[in-house]
Amino acid sequence: MTGLYARERRSVSTMAHLRFYPLAAVGGSGAYLTGDDGRQLLDFAASWGAASLGHAHPAVREAVDRALSDQAGASYLSSANEPCVLLAEKLLSLVPERARGRVWFGHSGSDANETVARMVVAATGRPRILAFEGAYHGGTVGSMAVSGHPAQQGARAEGLTLVPYPNSYAAGSPQAAKEAVLAHLEKLFATEVPPEEVAAFLIEPIQSDGGMLVPPDGFFPAVEALCRRHGILLVSDEVKVGLGRSGRFNAFEHSGIEPDIVVFGKGLGGGLPISAVVGPEAIMNHAVAFSLQTVHGNPVCAAAALAVLQTIERDRLVANAERSGKALRAALDELAARHSLIGDVRGRGLALGVELVADGKPAARQTALAVYRAFQLGLVLYYVGVNSNVLEFTPPLTLTESEARQGVAILDQALADVAAGRV
Numbered sequence: 001m002t003g004l005y006a007r008e009r010r011s012v013s014t015m016a017h018l019r020f021y022p023l024a025a026v027g028g029s030g031a032y033l034t035g036d037d038g039r040q041l042l043d044f045a046a047s048w049g050a051a052s053l054g055h056a057h058p059a060v061r062e063a064v065d066r067a068l069s070d071q072a073g074a075s076y077l078s079s080a081n082e083p084c085v086l087l088a089e090k091l092l093s094l095v096p097e098r099a100r101g102r103v104w105f106g107h108s109g110s111d112a113n114e115t116v117a118r119m120v121v122a123a124t125g126r127p128r129i130l131a132f133e134g135a136y137h138g139g140t141v142g143s144m145a146v147s148g149h150p151a152q153q154g155a156r157a158e159g160l161t162l163v164p165y166p167n168s169y170a171a172g173s174p175q176a177a178k179e180a181v182l183a184h185l186e187k188l189f190a191t192e193v194p195p196e197e198v199a200a201f202l203i204e205p206i207q208s209d210g211g212m213l214v215p216p217d218g219f220f221p222a223v224e225a226l227c228r229r230h231g232i233l234l235v236s237d238e239v240k241v242g243l244g245r246s247g248r249f250n251a252f253e254h255s256g257i258e259p260d261i262v263v264f265g266k267g268l269g270g271g272l273p274i275s276a277v278v279g280p281e282a283i284m285n286h287a288v289a290f291s292l293q294t295v296h297g298n299p300v301c302a303a304a305a306l307a308v309l310q311t312i313e314r315d316r317l318v319a320n321a322e323r324s325g326k327a328l329r330a331a332l333d334e335l336a337a338r339h340s341l342i343g344d345v346r347g348r349g350l351a352l353g354v355e356l357v358a359d360g361k362p363a364a365r366q367t368a369l370a371v372y373r374a375f376q377l378g379l380v381l382y383y384v385g386v387n388s389n390v391l392e393f394t395p396p397l398t399l400t401e402s403e404a405r406q407g408v409a410i411l412d413q414a415l416a417d418v419a420a421g422r423v
């Protein structure tokens with residue numbers, strides 16, 4: 001344990017167990033982090049996806065510097081500011097027509113989803129919300145209330161009904177996974193949950209923290225049709241896999257659906273705290289009641305977010321996520337052929353997951369060991385999944401194909417060390 005890390009443990013209240021290794025970072029550039037022991041680590045986590053352009057990207061640094069020196073008001077509560085207006089206009093152009101109304105700004109994915117949960121009930125007068133088992137929508141009381149991750153039991157809202165997320169690997173095929181969940185939904189509407197009481201269905205277009213589950217073809221179009229039939233608002237939580245990460249700008253585009261409301265966070269600020277909810281004006285008017293947060297919509301974070309969106313466009317980072325994602329995926333598939341611990345490789349673009357299994361069961365211990373060993377060898381990774389056995393890859397969108405292969409070579413060694421009991 002390094003000096004800085006030890007001091008943090010004595011002074012900061014932090015969920016250090018979510019880090020999986022004793023990392024204290026003192027710098028970073030692109031896809032690399034510098035530890036306080038001087039080591040350069042290849043970062044395949046990008047701070048849980050927040051460092052979308054990598055570390056210390058010049059565009060973000062310049063935008064933040066400029067906004068701090070010009071700063072005209074730190075609070076959107078007290079005055080309008082230019083970066084926020086420009087950002088809102090930009091975000092409105094990036095969502096489907098039906099969501100193109102107004103933008104609400106928050107600080108995190110959690111407060112954005114909490115706002116959605118309260119707003120959709122207030123706007124529709126319907127008391128119920130649907131979300132998926134395994135879904136992580138945030139850590140505040142209101143966002144946990146509409147989440148389905150096992151870590152969030154006990155915080156769920158009375159009006160919440162959880163629906164299984166289709167898991168093609170567990171079900172044996174995408175078709176079987178899709179049919180089972182759609183049949184479950186139809187039955188739910190016919191029995192326990194009157195659809196006319198449901199305000200919204202919160203979806204993750206790829207379920208990340210639940211295990212990087214990719215929906216089967218045709219699944220979300222069927223969910224969308226159900227929502228339209230019953231006047232249920234469709235909300236896409238793009239916090240983790242949106243903004244280009246999946247190889248499309250919005251991850252819901254892979255399914256060809258058009259949500260009513262889109263939620264952005266994490267990578268939007270390129271490391272600075274900002275989130276956004278985008279939806280129709282009549283619905284978003286109900287978000288105003290939840291806007292009493294002094295520094296929401298502050299110009300420094302908004303300027304960083306604008307720089308992120310401009311850089312994604314200018315440097316064609318959506319296409320890069322697809323290209324480098326293919327290289328990463330190919331290298332992981334090649335690992336799967338050699339490591340019996342690997343049960344499944346899945347994901348889209350630079351949102352990928354590798355499920356580890358031993359004797360047909362989730363290999364949670366080996367997953368934690370692999371992550372720890374990878375850290376020792378120079379690769380920052382983390383794991384997710386309702387059984388804590390899915391290695392998750394959310395590197396910066398700037399990742400090169402050669403960095404992708406370099407990281408997988410480290411993982412190769414880490415998995416070999418775990419299998420041989422060398423960790």
Ligand code: PLP
Pocket residue numbers: 048108109110111113136137138139204208209237238239240241265266
């Ligand atoms: N939504 C999704 C899909 C997430 O993955 C997360 C965080 O992991 C959140 C919302 C919450 O975002 P934050 O941790 O920024 O509050």
